[in-house]
Amino acid sequence: MKVDLSDKVxxxxxxxxxxxxxxxxxxxxxxxxxxxxxxxxxxVKKEAAKFPSCRGCEMDVRKEDQVKDVVRKxxxxxxxxxxxxxxxxxxxxxxxxxxxxxxxxEWDWIIETDLNGVxxxxxxxxPLMVAQQSxxxxxxxSICGLVxxxxxSAYIAAKHAxxxxxxxxxxxxAPKGVLVNAxxxxxxxxxxxxxxxxxxxxxxxxxxxxxxxxxxxxxPAKAEEIAHGALFLAAxxxxxxxxxxxxIDGGWTAGGYARDF
Ligand SMILES: NC(=O)c1ccc[n+]([C@@H]2O[C@H](COP(=O)([O-])OP(=O)(O)OC[C@H]3O[C@@H](n4cnc5c(N)ncnc54)[C@H](O)[C@@H]3O)[C@@H](O)[C@H]2O)c1
Numbered sequence: 031m032k033v034d035l036s037d038k039v040x041x042x043x044x045x046x047x048x049x050x051x052x053x054x055x056x057x058x059x060x061x062x063x064x065x066x067x068x069x070x071x072x073x074v075k076k077e078a079a080k081f082p083s084c085r086g087c088e089m090d091v092r093k094e095d096q097v098k099d100v101v102r103k104x105x106x107x108x109x110x111x112x113x114x115x116x117x118x119x120x121x122x123x124x125x126x127x128x129x130x131x132x133x134x135x136e137w138d139w140i141i142e143t144d145l146n147g148v149x150x151x152x153x154x155x156x157p158l159m160v161a162q163q164s165x166x167x168x169x170x171x172s173i174c175g176l177v178x179x180x181x182x183s184a185y186i187a188a189k190h191a192x193x194x195x196x197x198x199x200x201x202x203x204a205p206k207g208v209l210v211n212a213x214x215x216x217x218x219x220x221x222x223x224x225x226x227x228x229x230x231x232x233x234x235x236x237x238x239x240x241x242x243x244x245x246x247x248x249x250p251a252k253a254e255e256i257a258h259g260a261l262f263l264a265a266x267x268x269x270x271x272x273x274x275x276x277x278i279d280g281g282w283t284a285g286g287y288a289r290d291f
Pocket of ligand 1: 043044045046047048049050067068069070089090091092117118119120143147170171172173214215216217218219220221222223
């Protein structure tokens with residue numbers, strides 16, 4: 031997919047790996063100057079180095095002071111931020127337990143990263159976009175922000191909250207020229223899901239058939255297919271879209287595919 035992002039400056043969180051990396055790369059290939067940020071510092075340094083006009087730096091979305099510092103440096107060097115993608119996110123690999131048994135430390139880690147991290151970065155960046163009277167903010171939610179799955183209550187709660195936050199931010203920021211949308215990916219092969227169920231080489235293992243049974247298109251997404259959605263929402267052509275959730279899930283949320291009733 032080709033769009034014109036030349037002269038645009040984009041900040042993508044969690045872009046050392048997976049979906050965030052695919053989004054950052056697609057923006058850079060379409061002309062944007064992209065700041066790759068992550069807690070995985072070697073990864074962002076390596077990935078950003080592919081494009082001379084891009085930068086890679088450490089940024090933990092849970093640490094407000096670090097976020098402010100990174101954004102200050104971006105403003106010093108580039109003078110603006112046109113696109114923010116709040117992609118950094120985690121889910122538990124250790125526990126699949128009911129909500130009343132969910133370990134507090136894992137609950138806090140997921141909510142702090144997947145919800146509070148999005149709020150922290152948005153609160154630092156959106157005033158700059160308001161001052162510019164233009165900007166695009168894209169939150170990466172999940173199909174877990176639209177429907178519930180059992181035994182993942184913290185992730186479900188955080189991702190549902192992101193959908194609500196998208197709508198709340200969209201109506202507050204629309205009069206100021208800033209558009210806010212979300213993407214709800216379905217199961218996507220990434221570094222994170224390789225650890226969970228796709229196996230190190232992305233091939234299907236163990237629990238994967240249970241996931242595939244719910245995907246009408248019969249396969250998980252590639253990270254690049256999620257990136258196409260982000261590219262569309264960042265493009266000049268989507269100037270009338272705000273407050274929406276773009277679902278990219280191979281049909282997962284369209285209905286009860288795994289059973290006949
Ligand atoms: N892969 C899927 O099936 C899928 C489906 C729906 C939604 N998502 C969402 O897409 C986003 C990306 O997921 P992914 O599968 O590419 O994950 P991933 O684990 O492959 O990559 C996530 C990246 O975020 C970084 N990160 C983690 N905590 C961070 C923090 N505190 N600050 C900054 N960076 C941090 C990691 O280091 C990693 O590079 C997440 O928000 C995830 O919830 C993924």
